[in-house]
Amino acid sequence: MKKLLILGAGTAGTMMANKMRKHLARDAWEITIVDQFKTHYYQPGFLFIPFGMYNRNDVIKPKSDFFPVGVNVIYSKIDKIQAKESNVILEDGVVLKYDYLIVATGCKTAPEEVDGLNGELWYKDIFDFYTIEGAVALANYFKTWKGGELIINISELPYKCPVAPLEFAFFADAFFTERGMRDKVNITYVTPMSGAFTKPRATKMLGELLEQKNINLVPDFAIMEVNNEEKKIMDYGGTEVKFDCLVSVPPNLGDEVMERSGLGDDMNYVPTDKHTLQSTAHENIFVIGDASNIPTSKAGSVAHFAAEILEENLMCAIEGRPFTGSFDGHANCYIETGYGKGTLIDFNYDTEPLPGSFPFPGLGPFGLLKVSRMNHYGKVLFRWIYWHILLKGKEMPIDSEMQMAGKKL
Amino acid sequence: MATKNYGGVSVDVNDEGYMTDSSQWTKKVASGIATDEGVVLTDKHFEVIDFIRTKVADGATLTIRGINKSGVVNAKEFYQMFPGAPLKKSTKIAGVPKPESCI
Numbered sequence: 001m002k003k004l005l006i007l008g009a010g011t012a013g014t015m016m017a018n019k020m021r022k023h024l025a026r027d028a029w030e031i032t033i034v035d036q037f038k039t040h041y042y043q044p045g046f047l048f049i050p051f052g053m054y055n056r057n058d059v060i061k062p063k064s065d066f067f068p069v070g071v072n073v074i075y076s077k078i079d080k081i082q083a084k085e086s087n088v089i090l091e092d093g094v095v096l097k098y099d100y101l102i103v104a105t106g107c108k109t110a111p112e113e114v115d116g117l118n119g120e121l122w123y124k125d126i127f128d129f130y131t132i133e134g135a136v137a138l139a140n141y142f143k144t145w146k147g148g149e150l151i152i153n154i155s156e157l158p159y160k161c162p163v164a165p166l167e168f169a170f171f172a173d174a175f176f177t178e179r180g181m182r183d184k185v186n187i188t189y190v191t192p193m194s195g196a197f198t199k200p201r202a203t204k205m206l207g208e209l210l211e212q213k214n215i216n217l218v219p220d221f222a223i224m225e226v227n228n229e230e231k232k233i234m235d236y237g238g239t240e241v242k243f244d245c246l247v248s249v250p251p252n253l254g255d256e257v258m259e260r261s262g263l264g265d266d267m268n269y270v271p272t273d274k275h276t277l278q279s280t281a282h283e284n285i286f287v288i289g290d291a292s293n294i295p296t297s298k299a300g301s302v303a304h305f306a307a308e309i310l311e312e313n314l315m316c317a318i319e320g321r322p323f324t325g326s327f328d329g330h331a332n333c334y335i336e337t338g339y340g341k342g343t344l345i346d347f348n349y350d351t352e353p354l355p356g357s358f359p360f361p362g363l364g365p366f367g368l369l370k371v372s373r374m375n376h377y378g379k380v381l382f383r384w385i386y387w388h389i390l391l392k393g394k395e396m397p398i399d400s401e402m403q404m405a406g407k408k409l
Numbered sequence: 410m411a412t413k414n415y416g417g418v419s420v421d422v423n424d425e426g427y428m429t430d431s432s433q434w435t436k437k438v439a440s441g442i443a444t445d446e447g448v449v450l451t452d453k454h455f456e457v458i459d460f461i462r463t464k465v466a467d468g469a470t471l472t473i474r475g476i477n478k479s480g481v482v483n484a485k486e487f488y489q490m491f492p493g494a495p496l497k498k499s500t501k502i503a504g505v506p507k508p509e510s511c512i
Contacts, residue, residue, distance in 0.1 A: 156474060192473075194494075220494055222473050224484070236473070236488040236495075251474075266475055293470070 001030045004314075005088060005098035007078060007257075009035035011043075011391065012289030012303035013104035014066045018393030019311045021068045024318075032072040032096060034088070038063055041132060042386060044300065044379075047164050047336070049135035050142055051175045056132060058383075066391045078105075081261040083282045100284050100314060103263075103270055105255040107160065107290040107298060113251040114155050116226035126226065126246040129168060130160060138247065142175070147184030148244030153233055154191045155223050159252045160290060160298045163345070165189070166196060166206055167336040168247060173213040174338030188216040190233065190241055195219055199352035202345055205369050209337060252298065254291055269293035274349065275326040277310045284317075286310055296329035296349060304390055305330040308400040330402040332358075334379035342375035344368050348402040354409065359398050361406030368407065415441025420504075427500070427507050431462070434504030442502045446491075450502070454490055457482050458503040465505040471496060472508075 004020060006013045017033045024031065045059035067073055077091035081101070088096045109130045111118040117126065127141065128134035152169050169189050176185040189196070189210060196206035196217065210217055221235045232242045251267075258264030263281065265271060271280045272292035279285035288310050289303035296302050305327070312325035329349030336342045344366050345353035355369040365374050389396060412419050413426070416437040421429045426445075428434060439458060443450045450458075460481045464471060473496065477484040491498040496508050 156472070222484070222488075236484050237493065238488075265469075266478060267472075295470075 002028060002099045002318075003097055004029055004031045004100050004102070005096055006031070006033040006102045006104060007035075007081075007088065008104035008106055008255075008289075008291065009033050009063050009067070009073070010040070010104060010106050010289065011300045012106070012291075012307060013102065014040070014063070014391050015304065015307045015393045016102050016104060016288060016310065017071050018066070018068050018391070019307060020314065021070055022393070023311070023315055026070050030072065031070070032074060033067065034074045034076060034078060034090070034096070035063065036075065036077045038075055040066060040391075042383060043130075044161070044386070045383060046129055046132065046135045047167055047171070049132075050127075050129055050138040050168075051171050052139060052142075055139075056136060059132070061387065068392075078255075078257045079260070080257060081263060081285075083261065083263060083279075083285060086284060098284070100286070100317065102310070102314070103258075103279070103285060103287045103291050104289050104303075105257060105291045107252045107254050107269070109250040110253045111248070111250040113253070114223055114226060114248075116228055117155075117248060117250060119226065119228045121226075121228045121231070121246075125231065125244065126248060128248050128250055129164075130249065141245070145245065147176070147181050148186070149242055150185050150187045150245050150247070151233065151241055151243035152187070152189050152247045152249075153221070153223060153241075154193075154249045155251045156192055158298055159249050161333070162197070162297050162299070163333050163335045165191075165247075165249050166210075169210065169215050170213060170338040171336060173215060186216070187214070188218060188241065190218040190221045190223075192222050193219060199347065201355070201369065202347075202353040205343070206335075209343075209371070213338070252290075258291075265293055274329065276313055276323045277306060277325075277327055278313070278317075278323075286314060286317075294327070294329065297331040297333070299331055299333060300386070300390075301332045302330070304396070305332075305400040307393070328401050330400060332398070334375060334382065336376060336379060337371050340376050341371050341373050342379055343371050344375045344378065346402060346407075351402060351404070354407040356407035358406060359403075361403075425507060428504040431465070431504050434462075438504065439502050442504075446498050446502060448491060448498060448502065453482070454502075457487065457490065457499060461499055461503040462505060465500075465503075470508065471500065 039060050040063040042059040045054050048054040079089040081088050123137045127138040176182045195203040197203040224236045232240050234240045254268030258268040270287045272287040274294040290298040309325035309327040313323045316323050332346045347353040357364040358366045413422050420433040476487050487495045
């Protein structure tokens with residue numbers, strides 16, 4: 001029996017297990033997936049929790065609901081990958097051999113990387129919303145918060161779901177307005193980027209939205225430390241911002257397994273060919289989702305589009321053909337702007353987010369770089385699509401390759 | 410494609426003033442760009458620039474974190490040496506592309 005081993009049963013790993021089981025004959029290929037946790041989190045839903053729109057039960061399901069028949073599932077921590085021997089060693093010493101390995105171990109927040117971030121005020125006046133614990137703690141905090149300086153700070157790039165902190169700011173504006181206390185809450189968005197976003201047109205559009213919503217912007221802020229006594233954040237350049245409530249996007253790091261295995265860069269991301277999705281160091285290792293170092297967003301939509309390419313290229317490798325799939329870095333993000341409206345961006349390695357309609361040129365129904373009610377429904381509907389179609393690796397009516405039709409240059 | 414002249418050497422630059430051909434870079438060119446950026450280069454600056462050029466030649470992504478761990482300079486000193494936006498300024502002076510924050 002040949003062996004395909006998948007490390008990580010999050011969005012990317014689960015999709016790959018479903019896709020590959022369909023391709024590979026069960027009498028010839030054994031597929032095994034390893035993850036230390038039994039719960040699957042719908043991570044895009046975390047953003048909604050602090051504002052009471054979703055609760056914990058809306059964003060969790062057992063991982064086992066999403067594995068296809070005929071895949072071995074092992075719930076265990078991973079000690080290390082021995083790439084030269086094509087072995088993976090689990091925490092308890094069990095050795096798993098593989099012919100092909102898919103690394104889908106994702107990335108996670110590392111608040112300990114910023115001095116003082118997870119100090120005495122952590123989960124008292126300082127929160128993250130990228131973990132279920134942080135999102136729930138913040139929801140409870142907001143229930144009785146009297147207002148003051150609300151600071152949203154991004155520690156450094158890259159981080160998961162690049163638009164989420166902006167959505168958080170828009171939601172906060174709407175939330176405190178609806179509670180009749182917006183005049184008591186001063187919202188400031190503090191970012192290491194030079195504006196609201198990276199690429200010019202989206203930055204302009206989103207920057208204008210911040211302004212309209214009376215949200216202050218502090219750009220080019222590279223956080224050095226959090227001062228818990230004086231409740232302020234300080235950057236390397238000497239800028240200081242005071243907070244009453246700090247909502248932080250901590251640094252994101254890849255899994256420590258990569259460090260132990262000598263497979264990661266200085267942030268534990270695995271060096272990966274951005275088009276083929278093959279590890280740059282080992283031919284029989286492929287990397288998908290947040291675990292890789294490819295220069296695109298760390299987001300489920302990217303993993304989804306990349307999964308179609310990886311499915312194709314892994315079959316090429318298995319059948320000894322040259323790679324035919326080439327990933328273009330496609331990302332597609334719904335951005336909640338508050339009050340039941342949203343906007344949408346669609347981009348790849350080479351093309352910045354542009355205005356237009358999506359997915360059908362001229363028709364939509366979604367508007368790119370436009371604020372509309374329909375875009376919000378897209379995001380709301382997406383949770384259903386995620387649980388029922390996407391994780392199971394079924395086809396979606398959206399091309400994995402970014403399309404220019406319907407876009408205005 | 411625009412060109413700029415630094416101390417008698419003509420180099421190709423993009424519309425943001427970043428050199429497009431790293432092989433045209435010399436220390437003299439670096440000093441010229443630094444003057445435009447309001448930075449006076451010391452030996453320490455050139456150590457950092459060397460580190461940046463080597464990293465970029467290896468295909469690595471430049472980050473403040475990477476600079477901080479470089480052993481050449483820590484993040485705080487880096488900010489003092491290239492005030493304001495140190496990564497943008499230092500890469501411009503080092504004749505390498507502006508670091509893309511890829512999100």
